[in-house]
């Protein structure tokens with residue numbers, strides 16, 4: 509098991525952009541939380557979340573195809589490499605999410621974006637007082653955060669055996685735990 513510091517060091521080798529780093533940390537937070545629900549190891553699920561977009565900055569048009577090359581050399585377990593590849597299922601490859609960890613990653617990748625976008629639209633700009641119903645309202649507004657693919661999220665929830673609303677609540681709960689670090693704890697009014 510690699511610790512969080514090592515995972516962050518690996519991430520820093522391949523990802524420099526603020527937005528992608530923030531996204532990686534947001535997915536990490538959601539994954540750590542979901543691990544508890546599914547009996548997984550939060551450190552393992554968190555690291556997979558943190559590293560899932562490892563090849564996106566360097567290979568935006570060959571996403572998920574360079575995971576093995578970049579992470580295999582770090583001595584990460586096969587189960588992690590496969591999990592990371594599987595978040596591109598039906599989008600850039602045919603690696604189907606099979607384990608709970610893989611399904612969770614697939615489900616929260618896009619959803620964290622929708623949750624964060626909903627949070628920062630609100631007066632508090634915080635995830636701490638964000639209710640699932642606010643996200644579900646935005647869920648039904650395709651033009652809002654249009655880049656967050658609702659079909660992928662719905663498919664992910666179904667794989668996990670959750671209603672979308674439940675998955676939203678779990679994702680919010682996970683993001684709350686890291687709200688400060690994610691810049692989603694609210695901004696003091698000027």
Ligand SMILES: [Fe+2]
Pocket residue numbers: 531535560561617
């Ligand atoms: Fe991602």
